[in-house]
Amino acid sequence: MSFTSSPMHDGVKATDFIDILTADPQWLGHLLALAKNLKAAHRARQQNTAGAGRVLAMIFEKPSLRTRVSFDAAMTHIGGSAIYISPSEIGLGSRESVPDIARVLSGMCDAIMARTFAHQTIIDLARHASIPVINGLSDNSHPCQAMADVLTVQEEFGALEGRTIAYIGDGNNVARSLLEACAVFKMNFAIATPDAYRLPERDFQAVKALYPIECLITNDPRQALQHADAIYTDTWISMGQEAEKAARLPIFRPYQINADLLSNAPKHAIVLHCLPAYRGVEITDDVMDGPQSRVFQQAHNRLHFQKALLAEIFSPA
Numbered sequence: 149m150s151f152t153s154s155p156m157h158d159g160v161k162a163t164d165f166i167d168i169l170t171a172d173p174q175w176l177g178h179l180l181a182l183a184k185n186l187k188a189a190h191r192a193r194q195q196n197t198a199g200a201g202r203v204l205a206m207i208f209e210k211p212s213l214r215t216r217v218s219f220d221a222a223m224t225h226i227g228g229s230a231i232y233i234s235p236s237e238i239g240l241g242s243r244e245s246v247p248d249i250a251r252v253l254s255g256m257c258d259a260i261m262a263r264t265f266a267h268q269t270i271i272d273l274a275r276h277a278s279i280p281v282i283n284g285l286s287d288n289s290h291p292c293q294a295m296a297d298v299l300t301v302q303e304e305f306g307a308l309e310g311r312t313i314a315y316i317g318d319g320n321n322v323a324r325s326l327l328e329a330c331a332v333f334k335m336n337f338a339i340a341t342p343d344a345y346r347l348p349e350r351d352f353q354a355v356k357a358l359y360p361i362e363c364l365i366t367n368d369p370r371q372a373l374q375h376a377d378a379i380y381t382d383t384w385i386s387m388g389q390e391a392e393k394a395a396r397l398p399i400f401r402p403y404q405i406n407a408d409l410l411s412n413a414p415k416h417a418i419v420l421h422c423l424p425a426y427r428g429v430e431i432t433d434d435v436m437d438g439p440q441s442r443v444f445q446q447a448h449n450r451l452h453f454q455k456a457l458l459a460e461i462f463s464p465a
């Protein structure tokens with residue numbers, strides 16, 4: 149299927165996957181359907197050769213469990229392989245410039261997945277690489293996560309249109325990609341954050357300029373989850389924010405997903421968390437391990453969405 153990036157990131161290629169909002173919505177819908185099929189095929193142990201002989205370079209400036217393992221496993225499942233490149237050995241922007249790294253990898257590998265601090269690093273990799281570049285999380289966004297989240301909601305409820313995702317906690321990279329995914333898939337988005345940790349107004353404006361979306365923005369978690377079909381949280385201290393931990397914890401405490409807060413939500417609502425979870429901090433054990441939790445299904449869906457993305461990237465146009 150052909151697809152395009154929007155001009156929002158000037159100079160990136162149509163095959164780059166940098167943000168939900170810059171991807172073709174039809175392509176995203178196609179990837180979601182393909183992920184569902186590939187998940188069924190995986191369970192049936194069917195062979196897949198979409199990435200035979202292909203190599204994925206995986207650049208990490210930050211730690212990872214899910215992203216690293218799911219991309220590596222996905223490449224193996226489609227007949228290719230992945231190379232993990234740690235922050236210390238590559239020296240992104242210090243040992244070697246980002247454009248030079250992009251140029252070198254373009255002659256040795258077939259795609260790059262990067263997890264970075266600055267979002268601009270991913271855009272610069274995409275601009276200077278002749279091979280597709282995938283955002284595996286930046287300080288700005290986490291689009292592969294949001295697509296796995298949408299797949300999880302779809303598995304639970306079927307049709308996505310009109311469903312409501314209520315995000316409770318920090319207005320961060322995960323929240324931003326989730327907002328964008330809700331817009332693309334015609335879901336409503338409710339978000340409760342402390343006032344000082346809201347997603348900036350420009351994020352809502354950017355989404356609303358492209359899609360009609362109902363957003364509820366509040367500092368009251370009870371209000372946000374009143375009509376929720378899925379309740380979502382993430383760490384209050386993202387990678388790179390460790391020095392803010394002492395200041396953040398008391399501010400975010402009222403936003404913990406616990407049984408008391410959950411009692412205000414519709415009974416059918418599921419609970420999501422991108423993981424890693426800090427149990428007893430942003431989410432309690434009883435909720436995380438309780439009947440409404442879908443957090444491990446959600447984590448497993450990273451594999452299936454990313455396999456769809458890689459299979460598409462490697463398929464002939």
Ligand code: CP
Nearest residue numbers: 212213214215422423
């Ligand atoms: N959710 C997620 O991206 O997990 P990792 O940081 O372990 O990759």
Ligand code: NVA
Nearest residue numbers: 320322382386387423
């Ligand atoms: N917001 C978190 C997500 C981890 C998957 C972080 O950036 O650390």
